[in-house]
Amino acid sequence: MSESHVALTEHSAFMEPSPFGIQSKKLTMWLFIASDAITFGAVLFGYSYLRAGTPNWPTPFHFSPSIINGMVMTFVLLTSSLTMLGAVEAAKAGDKAKTLKWLAATIVLGTLFAVLHIREWFHMFHEGWSLFKNPEGGSVLFGASFFSITGLHLMHVISGVIALIVVGIGYNTDWLDKNHVETTGLYWHFVDLVWMFVFPLVYLMNATR
Amino acid sequence: MSTEQSAGIGKYVGIWLGLVCIAGIEVILTYRGFSVHELLLALFALAIIEAGIGLAYFMHLKYESPSLVWTVVPFVIFVLLMMNQIWPDAYRVDSLRFLTQ
Numbered sequence: 001m002s003e004s005h006v007a008l009t010e011h012s013a014f015m016e017p018s019p020f021g022i023q024s025k026k027l028t029m030w031l032f033i034a035s036d037a038i039t040f041g042a043v044l045f046g047y048s049y050l051r052a053g054t055p056n057w058p059t060p061f062h063f064s065p066s067i068i069n070g071m072v073m074t075f076v077l078l079t080s081s082l083t084m085l086g087a088v089e090a091a092k093a094g095d096k097a098k099t100l101k102w103l104a105a106t107i108v109l110g111t112l113f114a115v116l117h118i119r120e121w122f123h124m125f126h127e128g129w130s131l132f133k134n135p136e137g138g139s140v141l142f143g144a145s146f147f148s149i150t151g152l153h154l155m156h157v158i159s160g161v162i163a164l165i166v167v168g169i170g171y172n173t174d175w176l177d178k179n180h181v182e183t184t185g186l187y188w189h190f191v192d193l194v195w196m197f198v199f200p201l202v203y204l205m206n207a208t209r
Numbered sequence: 210m211s212t213e214q215s216a217g218i219g220k221y222v223g224i225w226l227g228l229v230c231i232a233g234i235e236v237i238l239t240y241r242g243f244s245v246h247e248l249l250l251a252l253f254a255l256a257i258i259e260a261g262i263g264l265a266y267f268m269h270l271k272y273e274s275p276s277l278v279w280t281v282v283p284f285v286i287f288v289l290l291m292m293n294q295i296w297p298d299a300y301r302v303d304s305l306r307f308l309t310q
Contacts, residue, residue, distance in 0.1 A: 037289075193259075199232070
């Protein structure tokens with residue numbers, strides 16, 4: 001029996017080394033993050049083109065409540081990244097109880113962010129803004145770009161919260177391990193990183209000055 | 210396997226504070242009376258700094274193998290830089306049209 005036969009047809013010791021010295025699920029997550037970064041980049045560049053090229057672009061975000069709400073959302077999401085780091089460190093140290101507590105904190109903060117975001121949306125709807133409407137009578141592109149970009153980010157946040165819940169349950173029942181916590185943490189930090197672009201470009205650039 | 214290094218929770222808290230401060234600076238700059246284009250440039254620059262810090266420390270890219278960094282990062286930066294070709298056209302369009310009522 002040749003070595004290649006053993007390698008291809010049976011469980012064998014001829015395993016490939018880990019790519020880049022990391023688990024394949026972590027590499028997969030990095031590649032996904034790279035592609036998602038380009039997606040968000042394209043969306044934000046498209047919006048920035050419209051923003052820079054339109055002289056009478058609406059600026060409906062008053063400091064109170066919109067910018068204050070945005071600042072609170074930024075603080076909440078940054079803090080959730082910190083709690084996620086706590087979960088990853090605790091998982092690496094093998095402390096299950098601590099890991100689950102930090103994961104729970106991250107889930108709560110992520111949910112709070114989503115609630116604040118949806119509340120901001122309803123405030124906009126109440127003022128007459130939508131994907132296709134501009135209550136000030138000008139271009140509808142503001143509503144289209146604002147709700148598209150923030151909606152795409154919100155979808156990522158909600159997916160991340162669901163993933164954290166699944167990973168938390170899985171880690172508690174030993175179905176998943178510390179590497180799954182770390183990989184999910186990478187996604188969560190990416191979601192936070194995207195908000196670092198969305199908040200200034202979409203909220204602050206459209207603040208009423 | 211990747212190195213198990215990390216910055217330590219104390220350093221993470223410091224980095225978190227730094228990111229919160231940068232976000233605060235962004236809000237302050239918004240109300241300093243810059244033009245749209247100047248503000249866009251400033252906010253973009255600060256966002257890139259925040260992203261770099263987040264990537265390096267929160268996502269542990271600083272502690273991963275150089276081969277992973279060189280595989281993931283350069284092509285993303287290249288694509289995003291290529292998207293920067295839009296700015297001359299955006300500024301040209303700004304001066305082309307007349308204000309709509």
